[in-house]
Amino acid sequence: MDFELNEDQQMIRQMVRDFAEEKVRPGVLKRDEEGRFITELLPGLAELGLLGMASPEQYGGSGLDMVSTAVAIEELARVCASTAVTVAVTNGVCQEPILRFGNDEQKKKFLPPLAKGEHLGGFALTEPGAGSDAAAIKTRAVRQGDHYILDGAKAWITNTHAGKVFVVIAVTDPGKGAKGISGFIVTSDTPGFHFLPEEKKMGLRASVTSGISFEECRVPAENRLGEEGIGLKVALATLEVSRIGIAAQAVGIAQGAFEEAVKHSKVRETFGRPICEHEAVQVMLAESATAIEGARLMTYRAAALKDAKGPGQAQASSMAKLFASEIAKDVCDKAVQIHGAYGYSREYPVERFYRDVRVTTIYEGTSEIQRMVIARSLLKE
Numbered sequence: 001m002d003f004e005l006n007e008d009q010q011m012i013r014q015m016v017r018d019f020a021e022e023k024v025r026p027g028v029l030k031r032d033e034e035g036r037f038i039t040e041l042l043p044g045l046a047e048l049g050l051l052g053m054a055s056p057e058q059y060g061g062s063g064l065d066m067v068s069t070a071v072a073i074e075e076l077a078r079v080c081a082s083t084a085v086t087v088a089v090t091n092g093v094c095q096e097p098i099l100r101f102g103n104d105e106q107k108k109k110f111l112p113p114l115a116k117g118e119h120l121g122g123f124a125l126t127e128p129g130a131g132s133d134a135a136a137i138k139t140r141a142v143r144q145g146d147h148y149i150l151d152g153a154k155a156w157i158t159n160t161h162a163g164k165v166f167v168v169i170a171v172t173d174p175g176k177g178a179k180g181i182s183g184f185i186v187t188s189d190t191p192g193f194h195f196l197p198e199e200k201k202m203g204l205r206a207s208v209t210s211g212i213s214f215e216e217c218r219v220p221a222e223n224r225l226g227e228e229g230i231g232l233k234v235a236l237a238t239l240e241v242s243r244i245g246i247a248a249q250a251v252g253i254a255q256g257a258f259e260e261a262v263k264h265s266k267v268r269e270t271f272g273r274p275i276c277e278h279e280a281v282q283v284m285l286a287e288s289a290t291a292i293e294g295a296r297l298m299t300y301r302a303a304a305l306k307d308a309k310g311p312g313q314a315q316a317s318s319m320a321k322l323f324a325s326e327i328a329k330d331v332c333d334k335a336v337q338i339h340g341a342y343g344y345s346r347e348y349p350v351e352r353f354y355r356d357v358r359v360t361t362i363y364e365g366t367s368e369i370q371r372m373v374i375a376r377s378l379l380k381e
């Protein structure tokens with residue numbers, strides 16, 4: 001058992017940390033305050049290969065292993081969670097399923113522009129009436145000759161207005177329930193594809209989230225992802241892997257908030273000494289550091305299992321996502337507490353971390369759903 005990152009993984013950590021410090025940090029407060037998407041960071045992210053981590057080199061990507069990918073997402077989230085989620089989504093829930101379930105033609109056509117960062121990608125499963133219960137989606141895809149006609153609406157989709165390529169999950173045969181659902185690759189320039197207005201979010205304000213409506217949207221049948229009827233499998237298999245990215249995001253946010261808390265605790269004085277010398281503050285710091293370390297180990301282990309194609313990866317992903325997101329929420333709460341009133345100010349980064357972290361227990365399967373997934377897999381063993 002080796003608990004160290006290998007040389008390549010350490011280099012990636014340093015490279016992404018340098019980029020995050022030099023390019024991402026300077027505008028982070030302003031972008032959040034203005035709710036402005038990270039457009040200006042995309043060329044730099046593309047240049048480092050971070051928009052094509054999931055795609056192999058033959059498709060123009062950097063073909064990183066999952067541990068490196070988790071490290072990269074963690075480092076971005078340590079500075080800016082909006083940047084981390086934008087990167088995680090185009091890799092983990094768009095390129096990854098195309099790579100896994102797409103045919104050669106689809107990979108050749110859609111992966112290179114995504115991997116090079118010319119297009120951003122997304123994944124559209126959730127609907128206004130169906131989130132946790134994915135099999136309850138209503139968006140229809142009706143076969144008409146060599147096309148499918150999509151009608152319906154998706155909700156809460158990341159990378160919409162900035163993105164071009166979306167993996168869309170829709171019902172092809174309502175009579176077959178979970179087996180009547182299929183996946184499609186749909187580009188935003190397809191007639192009948194409309195982005196809805198952006199959501200006004202609590203956090204991740206420099207990322208883009210909105211609904212999508214499909215009105216007689218004609219998608220070529222050749223864009224179907226895998227066989228008809230395997231759409232739910234495509235969605236669930238995708239999430240089993242991408243949850244590692246959410247765990248990494250939560251670890252990064254927690255680390256960022258924790259570092260701010262340590263810094264503040266050394267300079268803020270009460271009763272004649274820095275607050276880090278008060279035992280109650282030390283307890284909060286020690287508990288936070290311990291929780292982050294545990295979450296990081298679980299996240300890297302889930303990623304290593306994915307790389308090793310070992311058994312138990314889905315369970316490990318759910319456990320890492322559940323644990324990391326829950327402890328990250330607590331670490332950010334403690335970081336605000338350690339800042340006192342300053343933690344309540346929008347001028348201090350911990351206020352943003354506190355808002356940004358909240359969604360990590362919700363998206364890509366809530367904590368309640370992770371517990372269900374974990375319990376089911378335990379009971380099956």
Ligand SMILES: Cc1cc2nc3c(=O)[nH]c(=O)nc-3n(C[C@H](O)[C@H](O)[C@H](O)COP(=O)(O)OP(=O)(O)OC[C@H]3O[C@@H](n4cnc5c(N)ncnc54)[C@H](O)[C@@H]3O)c2cc1C
Pocket residue numbers: 089122123124125126130131132133155156157158159201204209359362363364365366367368369
């Ligand atoms: C910022 C943001 C970005 C997102 N990006 C995407 C995206 O790119 N693509 C995409 O498809 N979706 C995306 N989502 C949607 C996200 O995945 C869903 O919000 C999530 O799956 C939960 O679904 P829901 O909001 O409908 O909650 P619901 O399913 O309505 O759940 C509400 C509450 O009930 C609980 N609950 C539900 N069922 C059970 C049960 N059986 N047992 C116990 N408790 C239960 C839930 O845990 C939750 O607490 C995003 C959401 C947000 C906020």
